[in-house]
Amino acid sequence: METVVETSKGKLKGTNEWGLSVFRGIPFARPPVGDLRFRAPQPLEPWEGVRDATSFGPTAMQIPNEALESLFGRRRERPPMDEDCLYLNVWTPAADGAQRPVMVWIHGGGFTIGTGSEPLYYGTALASRDVVVVTLNYRLGALGFLYVPDFVGADDVFCTNFGMLDQVAALEWVRDEIAAFGGDPGNVTIFGESAGAMSIVTLMASPLATNLFRRVVLQSGAAHNALTTDQAEANAAAFAEALDMKELTAGRLRSMPAAEILEAQVRMDASDRERAQEGRLHGLRFQPVVDGRFLSEMPIDAIRRGCSRDVPVLIGTTAEEAKLFAAMWPGLARISDDEAARRIGWLVSPDGDTERGRAMLQVYRDARAARSEAIGTFEVFLATQTDHMFRIPADRLAEAQAAHLRQVFAYRFDWRSPIANGALGACHALDLPFVFGTHRLVPAFAGEGPDADTLATTVGDAWVAFARTGDPSTDALHWPAFDAGRRNTMILDRECRVEELPRETERRCWDGIIA
Numbered sequence: 001m002e003t004v005v006e007t008s009k010g011k012l013k014g015t016n017e018w019g020l021s022v023f024r025g026i027p028f029a030r031p032p033v034g035d036l037r038f039r040a041p042q043p044l045e046p047w048e049g050v051r052d053a054t055s056f057g058p059t060a061m062q063i064p065n066e067a068l069e070s071l072f073g074r075r076r077e078r079p080p081m082d083e084d085c086l087y088l089n090v091w092t093p094a095a096d097g098a099q100r101p102v103m104v105w106i107h108g109g110g111f112t113i114g115t116g117s118e119p120l121y122y123g124t125a126l127a128s129r130d131v132v133v134v135t136l137n138y139r140l141g142a143l144g145f146l147y148v149p150d151f152v153g154a155d156d157v158f159c160t161n162f163g164m165l166d167q168v169a170a171l172e173w174v175r176d177e178i179a180a181f182g183g184d185p186g187n188v189t190i191f192g193e194s195a196g197a198m199s200i201v202t203l204m205a206s207p208l209a210t211n212l213f214r215r216v217v218l219q220s221g222a223a224h225n226a227l228t229t230d231q232a233e234a235n236a237a238a239f240a241e242a243l244d245m246k247e248l249t250a251g252r253l254r255s256m257p258a259a260e261i262l263e264a265q266v267r268m269d270a271s272d273r274e275r276a277q278e279g280r281l282h283g284l285r286f287q288p289v290v291d292g293r294f295l296s297e298m299p300i301d302a303i304r305r306g307c308s309r310d311v312p313v314l315i316g317t318t319a320e321e322a323k324l325f326a327a328m329w330p331g332l333a334r335i336s337d338d339e340a341a342r343r344i345g346w347l348v349s350p351d352g353d354t355e356r357g358r359a360m361l362q363v364y365r366d367a368r369a370a371r372s373e374a375i376g377t378f379e380v381f382l383a384t385q386t387d388h389m390f391r392i393p394a395d396r397l398a399e400a401q402a403a404h405l406r407q408v409f410a411y412r413f414d415w416r417s418p419i420a421n422g423a424l425g426a427c428h429a430l431d432l433p434f435v436f437g438t439h440r441l442v443p444a445f446a447g448e449g450p451d452a453d454t455l456a457t458t459v460g461d462a463w464v465a466f467a468r469t470g471d472p473s474t475d476a477l478h479w480p481a482f483d484a485g486r487r488n489t490m491i492l493d494r495e496c497r498v499e500e501l502p503r504e505t506e507r508r509c510w511d512g513i514i515a
Contacts, residue, residue: 001015001016002014002015002016003015003016003021003023003095004050005021005023005095005180005181006180007177007180008046008176008177009044009045009046009047010046010047010048010049010050010051011049011050011051012026012050012051012053013050013051013052013053013054014053014054014090015054017124018124018128019093019128020091020092020093020124020127020128021090021091021092021093021094021095021181022089022090022091022092022124023053023089023090023092023181024053024054024055024056024057024087024089024117025052025053025054025055025056025057025087025089026053026057026087026088026089026090026173027044027057027086027087028041028044028086028087028088028136028169028170028172028173029041029042029043029044029086029166029169030042030043030044030045030086031083031084031085031086032083032084032085032086032139032143032162032166033083033084034254035254037083037143037253037254038143038146038148038151038162038250038253038254039151039156039158039162040156040157040158040162040165041086041162041165041166041169056079056087056089056117057084057085057086057087057117057137058079058080058081058082058084058085058087059078059079059080059081059082059085059114059115059117059137060081060083060085060114060115060137060138060139060140060143060144061081061082061083061085061139061140061141061143061258061261061262062081062109062112062113062114062140062141062262063112063113063141063262063265063266063269064078064113065113067327067328068113079115079117083143083258085137085139086137086138086139086166086169086170087116087136087137088116088134088135088136088137088170088173089116089117089123089134089135089136090123090132090133090134090178090181091122091123091124091126091127091132091133092127092132092133092181092182092183093127093128093130093131093132093182094182095180095181095182096182097179097180097182098182099179099182099183099184099187100130100131100132100182100183100184101131101132101183101184101187101188101189101464101467101468102131102132102133102134102174102178102183102184102185102187102188102189102467103123103126103131103132103133103134103188103189103190103191103463103464103467104134104135104136104170104171104174104188104189104190104191104213105121105123105133105134105135105136105190105191105192105196106136106138106167106190106191106192106196106197106199106200107121107135107136107192107193107195107196108192108193108194108195108196108197108220108221108429109140109194109195109196110194110195110284110286111140111141111144111145111163111195111198111199111284111286111287112140112141112265112284112286113140114140114195114196115137116135116136116137117135117137119438119441120432120433120436120438120441120442121135121432121436121438122436122438123135123436124437125436125437125438125456125460126435126436126437126460126463126464129460129461129464131464131467131468132178132181132182132183134170134174134178136166136167136170137166138163138164138166138167138170138199139162139163139166140163140286141261141262141265141286142239142261142264142265142286143162143163143258143261144162144163144164144166144286145160145161145162145163145286145287145288145289146160146235146236146239146248146253146286147159147160147227147229147232147233147235147236147289147291148160148236148248148249148250148253150248150249150250151250153250157293158291158293158294159291160232160289160291160294161288161289161291161293161294161295163199164199164202164203164206164288164294164295165208165294167199167203167209168203168206168208168209168212171188171190171203171209171212171213172212174188174212175188175212186214187214187467187468188212188213188214188215189213189214189215189216189217189466189467190203190213190215190216190217191216191217191218191219191435191463191467192217192218192219192221193219193220193221193429193431193432194219194220194221194428194429195221195225195284195287196219196221197217197218197219197220197221197222197315198221198222198223198225198287198288199221199288200216200217200218200221201216201218201221201222201223201225201299201300201303201397202225202226202288202294202295202299204216204223204299204302204303204307204308204311205223205295205297205298205299205302205303205307205308206294206295207296208294213311214311214312214470215311215312215313215314215466215467215470216311216312216313216314217313217314217315217463217466217467218313218314218315218316218394218397219315219316219317219431219432219435220316220317220318220321220390220394220428220429220431221390221394222300222315222390222393222394222396222397223298223299223300223302223303223393223396223397223400224298224299224300224393224396224514225283225284225287225288225299225393226287226288226289226290226295226298226299227283227287227288227289227290228289228290229289229290229291229292231283232289232291235285235286236248238268238271238285239264239265239268239285242264242265242267242268242271243260243261243264268285272285300393300396300397300400300515303397303400303401304400304403306404308401309404309405310404310405311401311405312405312407312408312409312466312470312471313397313398313401313407313408313409314409314411314463314466314472315394315397315398315408315409315410315411316394316410316411316412316413316489316490316492317386317390317391317394317412317413318390318412318413318414318426318427318428318429318430318431319386319412319413319414319425319426320382320383320386320416320424320425320426320427321385321386321389321390321391321427321428322382322383322385322386322389322427322428323382323423323424323425323426323427323428324424324427324428324429324430325385325428326378326382326385327420327423327424332378333378334378335377335378335381336377337358337361337377338354340357340361340377340380340381340384341354341355341357341358341361342354342357343357343381344356344357344358344360344361344381344384345357345358347384347388347513348360348513360384360509361377361380361381361384363505363506363509364380364383364384364506364509365380366505367503367505367506368380368383383506384506387503387506387507387509387510388510388514390428391412391503391507392507392510392514393514394410395410395487395507396514396515398410398482398487399482399484402481402482402483402484403484406481407470407471407481408481408482409466409471409472409479409481409482409490410482410487410488410489410490411489411490411491411492412489412490412491412492412499412502413426413430413431413434413492413493414426414491414492414493415430415431415434415447415452415455415492415493415494416430416447417430417445417446417447418444418447419444419445424445430445430446431459431492433445433446433456434446434452434455434456434459434460434492435459435460435463436460437456437457437460439452439453439456451494455492455493455494458474458476458477458492458496459492461474461476462474462477462479472490476496477490477496478498479498480498486500486501487500487501487502487504488500489502
């Protein structure tokens with residue numbers, strides 16, 4: 001069976017699946033190719049007749065990560081990649097004008113990989129709870145986030161943040177078109193993980209996204225991820241070196257084959273892996289930039305100032321985020337106390353103070369011992385990495401937003417992956433299949449059985465409840481709001497529970513280090 005919906009640009013034909021209407025590969029901007037490369041997304045031209053929306057559009061240009069693809073059980077054949085990538089997908093109970101809550105998903109992947117058509121993100125289970133689910137693509141890597149002042153011209157005001165501008169264009173499409181798909185454009189929740197969550201906070205801080213959403217869910221990503229123009233310029237210089245160019249110019253970058261841009265990213269990645277192994281690389285090469293146009297200040301500063309004071313927030317992390325990345329660091333399992341102290345020293349001071357690193361390592365070890373948790377160097381070191389990259393920034397954002405409104409809710413996802421005899425633990429991205437109810441697609445990674453099914457139901461219900469009302473409480477969960485005094489945090493596991501001041505000793509270690 002088919003469903004046809006009429007949008008302002010033309011008619012779209014979708015399919016009926018599992019009691020839902022599904023529309024794939026809907027364009028939301030003109031293809032950013034040729035002279036439109038490194039430019040803000042441009043409005044679509046209307047089309048004649050009925051456009052087929054039964055197949056996903058191409059993914060954004062990227063360097064595939066085979067290790068993650070294997071872990072997440074992706075299709076054997078990768079979907080096609082193309083610069084013509086600005087497409088979104090809709091799952092809806094019916095295209096009937098019923099004004100349902102809308103949940104817009106922004107995928108993660110370090111701003112360099114990922115797609116809204118990933119099977120893990122299929123909206124079937126969430127949309128079956130009577131909401132409309134939208135997933136989308138945006139430009140990645142250099143094509144989405146390279147900073148080049150020369151991009152600004154007579155008709156162009158942006159020299160970076162093109163991937164962020166794509167997200168704004170997708171949200172504008174939702175505002176203008178989602179009513180025809182049975183959604184309420186006045187009740188939009190954007191949710192995302194990792195770089196997707198970082199993107200959402202950037203949208204919260206940008207005047208260009210004002211009034212495009214009502215609530216946000218931030219999974220393993222917060223408000224400390226943006227580059228200054230000095231940092232972005234340094235990255236651009238490294239990219240020019242990888243291209244063997246003395247200086248980046250708009251004309252050359254818009255005319256070269258996209259494959260050459262990806263090859264330069266590969267060369268940068270190789271260099272960055274070496275620096276990361278030495279503990280000297282912190283942060284992402286390609287990410288949002290405080291450019292004075294899309295973003296005027298660091299997102300955390302804007303949040304503290306109250307830029308989104310009326311936006312309810314659901315935010316959290318997994319318990320052992322860093323274990324996913326540790327699997328990609330050869331030899332890290334044998335890390336010594338001295339090496340761990342050295343690496344932590346680079347996190348806690350600009351000059352790499354090993355003694356401060358050693359002191360933090362000991363504080364973590366003592367706190368974990370008091371809770372009867374593993375205290376080997378590898379486990380303790382990874383706990384510091386999890387906190388530095390994810391938990392402490394999330395806590396800072398929750399506290400900042402809670403100063404403006406009560407509807408801030410925190411969680412920690414403690415369910416452990418069974419893969420590799422449990423070596424990944426409650427790692428980064430493990431929450432994804434439980435949010436979407438797609439855990440049965442990846443049983444080796446997510447686990448299986450009645451407990452897994454129950455947790456997926458619990459989490460999915462909470463996310464939808466938040467999208468519907470601004471409160472994730474359900475019949476199964478009484479979820480208190482977060483405040484700076486108690487720091488109430490919902491622990492999502494086989495038995496869900498609320499903890500006050502979770503891992504408080506370790507949290508205090510970062511006072512004065514992460515603002």
